[in-house]
Amino acid sequence: MTMEKILPKKSFAPWVKKLAGFEVYAPVEKDGVWIYEAVEDLKEISPSYPNTVQAPKKIIFPQTETLFEFDTDEEGQPTLTETLPGKKDRVIFGVRPCDARAATLTDIVFGGTINDPYYQARREKTVLVGLTCNHPPSPNCFCPSVGGSPHSREGLDILMTDLGDRYVVDAVTEKGEKLLSKAKNLFTKPTDRDRRELATAFTDSEQRIERSLRDANQLPGKLKKMFESPFWDEKALGCIRCGICTYLCPACHCFDLTDELTSASPPKGRRIRTWDTCQFPDFTMHSSGHNPRPDRASRLRQRLNHKFQYFVEHHGEFQCTGCGRCISRCPVSIDIIDILEEVHDHES
Amino acid sequence: MSPNAYLPKLAKIVSIKEEVGGVRPIKTFRMRFVGDNGFSHQCGQCAMLSVFGTGESMISISSSPLQKDYLQFSILKTGRVTTELHELKEGDVIGIRGPYGNTFPVEEWKGKNLIIIGGGIGIAPVWSVLHTALGNREDYGELSLFYGSRTSADLVYSEELEELKGKMNLHLSVDSEEEGWDGFVGFVPANVLDKKPSPENTIAVTCGPPIMIKFVIANLKQLGFEDEQIYTTVENKMKCGIGKCGRCNIGKHYVCIHGPVYSWAELKKLPQEY
Numbered sequence: 061m062t063m064e065k066i067l068p069k070k071s072f073a074p075w076v077k078k079l080a081g082f083e084v085y086a087p088v089e090k091d092g093v094w095i096y097e098a099v100e101d102l103k104e105i106s107p108s109y110p111n112t113v114q115a116p117k118k119i120i121f122p123q124t125e126t127l128f129e130f131d132t133d134e135e136g137q138p139t140l141t142e143t144l145p146g147k148k149d150r151v152i153f154g155v156r157p158c159d160a161r162a163a164t165l166t167d168i169v170f171g172g173t174i175n176d177p178y179y180q181a182r183r184e185k186t187v188l189v190g191l192t193c194n195h196p197p198s199p200n201c202f203c204p205s206v207g208g209s210p211h212s213r214e215g216l217d218i219l220m221t222d223l224g225d226r227y228v229v230d231a232v233t234e235k236g237e238k239l240l241s242k243a244k245n246l247f248t249k250p251t252d253r254d255r256r257e258l259a260t261a262f263t264d265s266e267q268r269i270e271r272s273l274r275d276a277n278q279l280p281g282k283l284k285k286m287f288e289s290p291f292w293d294e295k296a297l298g299c300i301r302c303g304i305c306t307y308l309c310p311a312c313h314c315f316d317l318t319d320e321l322t323s324a325s326p327p328k329g330r331r332i333r334t335w336d337t338c339q340f341p342d343f344t345m346h347s348s349g350h351n352p353r354p355d356r357a358s359r360l361r362q363r364l365n366h367k368f369q370y371f372v373e374h375h376g377e378f379q380c381t382g383c384g385r386c387i388s389r390c391p392v393s394i395d396i397i398d399i400l401e402e403v404h405d406h407e408s
Numbered sequence: 409m410s411p412n413a414y415l416p417k418l419a420k421i422v423s424i425k426e427e428v429g430g431v432r433p434i435k436t437f438r439m440r441f442v443g444d445n446g447f448s449h450q451c452g453q454c455a456m457l458s459v460f461g462t463g464e465s466m467i468s469i470s471s472s473p474l475q476k477d478y479l480q481f482s483i484l485k486t487g488r489v490t491t492e493l494h495e496l497k498e499g500d501v502i503g504i505r506g507p508y509g510n511t512f513p514v515e516e517w518k519g520k521n522l523i524i525i526g527g528g529i530g531i532a533p534v535w536s537v538l539h540t541a542l543g544n545r546e547d548y549g550e551l552s553l554f555y556g557s558r559t560s561a562d563l564v565y566s567e568e569l570e571e572l573k574g575k576m577n578l579h580l581s582v583d584s585e586e587e588g589w590d591g592f593v594g595f596v597p598a599n600v601l602d603k604k605p606s607p608e609n610t611i612a613v614t615c616g617p618p619i620m621i622k623f624v625i626a627n628l629k630q631l632g633f634e635d636e637q638i639y640t641t642v643e644n645k646m647k648c649g650i651g652k653c654g655r656c657n658i659g660k661h662y663v664c665i666h667g668p669v670y671s672w673a674e675l676k677k678l679p680q681e682y
Contacts, residue, residue: 127414130460138460138501142415174413174650287659287679314654317414317647319463327461331414336653344645344655347465347487350618352644352658352681362657370660 065240065247066254067220067227073103076153078243082187085119085152087112096152105154105191107222111198111383115159115310116152120182121166123335127178127317132326143330146181151239155190158203158381160215162310163188167215168375169313178333187235192221194261196269200384202397205273208381210265221261228258273397274404276378279368282403287361291406295399296356298392303337305363305386305394311379314338338362364396364403413650416458416503418442422478424498427564433485434529434564435494436470438478442501449473449507451514451536452641452669456649457481457493458503465489466646466664469507470532472539479504482532482564508649509668512537512639517611521549525624527596527616528557531564533641533668534615542575552605556581556596560589579603597623600631607633615641618682625672635673642668642675642682658682 067075076084087109088097094112096119129141163183170179193201193210203209213219217236221228228250231237240247250258306312316336321329336343339359345351353359371379380396387395419439428434441447449455449469458464465487471480485494496502514537522541524534541548553576557563560582572578581592581599592599597620605612612633614624621640628638644656644663656663658681670678 132460136500138418138503140415140418140503142412144412169652172651176414176652177412178414313652315647316653317464319461321461324461329461331458331460333414336647336655338654346643346645347490358681365659366654366657370657373660 064228064230064250064254064258066250067229067247069104069225069227071243071246072105072227075243075246076102079151079239081149083148083150085116085150087154096154102153105220105222108195109154109197111156111201111385111388113385113389114308115162115383115385116155116188117159117162117166117310119150119152120163120186121170121179121313125178125333126330127333129330130319131328134326136326138327144177144181146178146185149185149187150182151187151189153189153191155188155216156193156197156383157190157210157212157214157216157219158201158208158383159310160188160190161203161208161212161381162215162383164215165311165371165375165377165379165381166313168377187217187239188215189218189220189236189239190216192219192261192265194222194265194268196265198384198388200271200387200395200397201269201382202271202273202384203382204266204269205276206378206380206382207276209262210269211262221258223254223257223261226254228254271384271397273382273400276368276400279400279403280372282406283365283369286403286406287365289406291402292357292361293355295394295402296360298394299339299356299360300392301339301341301356301359302391303339304389304391306337306339307335308385308389309380310383310385311367311381312337314343338366360394364399368400413505414648416456416464416505417445417447418501419445419479419504421496421498421500421502424496427482427566428562430561432562433494434482435485436480436482436564437493437496438471438480439502439504440478441504447479447504447507449479450511451540452512452533453507453509454533454649454664454668455479455481455504455506455508456646457489458505459489459492459496460503462492463489464503464647465493466508466643466649468533468536468641468668470535472536472543474540474543482529482535484529506649508646508664510666512613512641512669514540518544518547519549519609521551521606521608521610523552523554523605523610523612525554525596525600525612525614525616527555527620528562529564530614530616530620531555532615534613535565537613549609550577551575552577552579554579554581554596554599554603556583556592556599558583559586595623596620597627600624601627604631607631607637611637611639613639635676636671638672640670640672640675642670644682 170176367379425436647653651665
């Protein structure tokens with residue numbers, strides 16, 4: 061059981077000040093958009109920041125990272141130096157519940173029998189402090205349709221809810237508890253009024269979401285039956301293969317591994333991991349030129365099947381948490397809610 | 409904490425054999441790890457080879473697990489990494505990580521006849537099956553090899569094939585007539601249909617170009633083989649080898665962990681995404 065506490069807004073900055081040793085990240089406005097960035101002196105969290113362009117995923121799973129460095133001596137003998145990250149403790153404030161749920165999905169991918177030490181090192185050192193979405197941060201939010209909620213605790217260490225002049229602060233995990241214990245005297249016990257207002261905030265937050273996805277649980281079966289359908293050709297016609305749907309997705313995890321040379325002879329350089337996307341034509345292309353997913357239709361189908369069929373079959377979860385970024389940012393208005401709505405009515 | 413799966417182990421090239429020349433050259437590399445490595449593979453598995461500074465490529469291990477002295481890879485020069493591999497000399501050091509993927513169920517096949525059907529460089533992944541059966545000869549029934557390529561000069565392992573004559577049923581083929589060729593002339597699937605191997609207590613294992621595999625399977629079916637008696641191995645573009653980079657999937661299967669080995673009964677249920 062979690063135990064809520066009350067933090068007056070004027071006490072927020074003093075609490076953050078107590079977190080010496082942590083690198084603090086928060087949503088900040090830059091050049092007209094909101095992004096997560098490391099901040100020096102966090103005084104407040106904007107109560108109504110819209111959805112950040114990128115999810116905080118990039119802090120735990122950066123777009124580019126070095127996995128190891130290689131150096132070759134005169135005799136041609138290489139030496140490899142592992143470059144594991146994660147020495148710094150980090151706290152991310154203002155995480156939206158959908159993005160935190162997405163972290164539980166990337167946890168599945170990068171965990172398992174063969175774990176990913178780079179992801180895990182950062183994940184273990186990062187505390188996720190969420191903020192209830194009193195108002196949906198995007199007109200394309202649909203988290204409840206895929207099992208989430210604007211006040212979901214899943215994946216978070218702490219959930220904060222803005223009640224105007226104060227926050228309700230709910231430590232979900234031990235990591236979260238520890239963060240509160242750094243400034244015990246700033247937090248007070250909630251009153252009945254606090255609890256009533258919290259309950260109202262939660263209900264209101266759910267009711268304000270405008271978009272929804274019908275019967276998501278039926279999608280895996282429906283999608284499975286329409287693999288060969290010309291439906292995909294039609295839906296993918298507008299796609300310009302930019303890949304932004306996947307680059308901005310908080311749950312997408314596909315990557316490329318490449319070598320980068322700092323000196324050619326003898327070879328010295330690093331192996332790097334970079335985000336990649338199933339929407340690029342050469343993502344699956346064999347060296348022979350053969351491509352199992354040669355067209356936009358097969359790649360759009362892959363994106364939706366991965367999220368609403370394959371991941372469900374393997375892990376029992378949708379690989380989508382309803383943040384709506386892929387819809388809002390698609391330059392040609394490809395809308396997964398609309399497509400999946402038609403999937404329901406498609407005659408296989 | 410398990411060891412870092414992305415970190416290759418260093419291995420030295422102990423020998424390089426030029427198998428095929430011309431514009432699509434194939435070389436066979438034998439590698440030995442530098443120091444202790446804990447690497448142990450089974451038939452049908454692959455390994456990720458690193459040329460530091462160029463990158464990685466997933467290659468089938470063509471030596472049998474019974475061979476403890478070296479790991480063997482037969483590599484067609486086709487992309488960036490394989491081109492660099494072809495430039496290397498004996499004594500050069502590369503990186504290897506793996507082994508990856510599932511395996512041919514050679515234990516289950518004990519007591520059965522084995523028919524191995526390869527085309528071109530597709531002989532490499534099934535070569536480990538052949539050598540495992542030869543190494544444990546008494547465990548298996550009749551052994552047959554169908555192997556073909558465009559011309560006789562494109563046959564990989566040509567010297568070894570000479571030595572295998574008389575030790576097993578050897579059915580070699582070339583795609584079109586050539587002087588001095590006394591084997592079958594025509595495509596591999598046609599050779600299989602011509603020799604009519606019996607499906608009785610038999611497993612057929614095939615690998616080669618997708619179009620060859622397709623017709624081999626059709627012809628085996630015509631000869632009375634059941635889907636469960638036919639095995640193949642699939643390739644798709646891979647980067648991580650551990651089911652995380654997201655590109656080698658056929659439907660919900662990641663070839664790097666759920667494959668590359670499939671019975672036709674399993675593979676035919678998956679979408680045509682390979």
